[in-house]
Amino acid sequence: MPELRKDPILGRWVIISTERAQRPKDFFTSPEKSDAKNCPFCGGREGMTPPEIFAVRSNGSRPNSPGWEVRVVPNKFPALRIEGDLDKQGRGVYDRMNGIGAHEVIIETPDHTTCIEMQSRESVAQILEVYKLRLLDLSRDMRFKYILIFRNEGRAAGASLSHPHSQLIATPVTPKRVKEELTGAMEYFNYKDRCIYCDILRQEMEEHTRIVYENEQFVSFCPFASRFPFEIWVLPKKHHVDFHNFPSNEFPILADMMIVTLRKLGKALGHPQYNYILHTGPLRRPRKGYWTTIEQDFHWHIEIMPRLTQIAGFEWGTGFYINPTAPEEAAKYLRQVDL
């Protein structure tokens, strides 16, 4: 059983994932490169994954058989386990609980060789719809406080299989980074009575120096305080808190936004490895206290982080980032990329 442990000074949680136990010798050789020959995510190899949780099967094919378009399965080596109780305990200065949660893989296509930005608008809209459905389903489990959807593209970005896929982790505590965003947005709202993300959007669209791409409903831009070169945020133009309440008929427009933005990034930088994360509102909203005003003060968004530079001692020691490319330069370059 994985264990959640809390740093007693910083309050940050870590997952000690004994399921994935690694001993010193495991770090000497890097894991074998996956290829299409043995890929468990490919169409026709449904038996190689745990039984599916959900799949889009427009042709009415049976579960765990070929014929799907998007398929969701439990992670075979989950960082958190779905069965059990939290069993929170203190041991002296330390706090721990069982590593309860959900860890799912969203296989975006049966085709091993494509990538998300090369798929059609309709296919990408379908992937986004699956994100929404999984968020809706898991939000009913009262043990979970937050659900993160993320995508690791490339080995340096943490992907262990090259087949196009996203992941989802539901956690029994609100993660520190998410809490900080919620608190920051709440404090701004309390002071100004406006959503900070809406204010950022307004300023970005006026200044237009950091915009990458804009369509009817969405904007992508390199944030003012970008941590990484060519970091990009994607936001809906209209104020909207929860991804799982976002109208599905707008997903084709979001799909266009993701496809164009990721293609520009890929063309500008030679298909860099990257991570993207979806930050949506928290699942639980106490009537009083911390998140009272959350319905108004948060704004879902996607953060795309290309992995071009190394994180070094300075970043680990301070939480400060050194970014060698001004976001204005990066955005200008990306705007000019012809697709």
Add this chain to the structure above:
Amino acid sequence: MPELRKDPILGRWVIISTERAQRPKDFFTSPEKSDAKNCPFCGGREGMTPPEIFAVRSNGSRPNSPGWEVRVVPNKFPALRIEGDLDKQGRGVYDRMNGIGAHEVIIETPDHTTCIEMQSRESVAQILEVYKLRLLDLSRDMRFKYILIFRNEGRAAGASLSHPHSQLIATPVTPKRVKEELTGAMEYFNYKDRCIYCDILRQEMEEHTRIVYENEQFVSFCPFASRFPFEIWVLPKKHHVDFHNFPSNEFPILADMMIVTLRKLGKALGHPQYNYILHTGPLRRPRKGYWTTIEQDFHWHIEIMPRLTQIAGFEWGTGFYINPTAPEEAAKYLRQVDL
């Protein structure tokens, strides 16, 4: 001039380092591997660095000539610049200031081919003494709020030159990560009237499951909530806030601790790339408010982070870490390594 920019939601600062400007094409090819032939840090090539700030020259040799044992020079491509004013400004929702600070390189030896854990106790004690002297000197500059000393070993850990060296950055704002540590330690002290690091040490020495090495004055251990496999913290056993006030006659004992711990790590894992950071108390202590009790509630320490796993979307999105090796396993393994 580099620029400091604040994320308006998280309050996190980033350094947009225009001095190191990188355009898209720079990310396509990785920089050339440095080798001893052209290394500007080697003895005899003193003219290849900016003029030295400080050097240990027991033989009385002249500045910027050969004959030194440890040599401190300004970073040739500084993330922050020493000259100028902060010129703090707001622009709509955003805050920025000039990137004022110090960025120095501590060249640990004229010998290109050694590494810190293969040096003698006396040599390492001398490096630690230089850390202390630089902290003391820079703490007099009232523009600086914090000084971080750190070491990047290996290219994946962010080192651009392989010659043994540490770095120092003095920043005009207290970094987020440091503030969180100070706040966490203060809150614990306010509640318990005890230093949290002292309590952690007591529990670690009693349980003895996560201890790596112990000598007269210091302990190294894998922290309970380790973010990374084989993460190790080094603490003085006696309560001590500021590294720059630490008695110099104890540096040979700290040198022994660092040498033994790093040798164990190197032997266990085949000389992994790593970062270490020194967290000491902050430079400025207001009489009232935040850090009133800091003299008692902080405890300097060194965090060693081997770079064995990738940081992926989940970590970026949550601030949560997934660690595949229990610290108890890692410590047991390291204790058993014969040197």
